[in-house]
Amino acid sequence: MDIESTEWPILQRWLEDPHMADIVDELFVEIHFQHPSMSELGWDHFAPSTRDQASYLLAYLRSKGFVVHPWP
Numbered sequence: 001m002d003i004e005s006t007e008w009p010i011l012q013r014w015l016e017d018p019h020m021a022d023i024v025d026e027l028f029v030e031i032h033f034q035h036p037s038m039s040e041l042g043w044d045h046f047a048p049s050t051r052d053q054a055s056y057l058l059a060y061l062r063s064k065g066f067v068v069h070p071w072p
Contacts, residue, residue, distance in 0.1 A: 021065035
């Protein structure tokens with residue numbers, strides 16, 4: 001999933017749907033966040049959140065049954 005900052009709201013909706021983890025077999029997601037490493041690549045302007053929030057989102061997705069990996 002690489003949809004230039006729209007990942008956050010879509011993933012939040014997926015977390016609210018109790019059936020979505022059964023529908024999605026495996027998810028590779030590019031999540032932009034506010035961090036100097038993102039700024040160096042010019043990606044920080046997509047970021048609505050911090051690195052910690054991005055890590056929490058991935059962990060929360062996993063806790064809800066999603067097989068999810070950060071990309072790249």
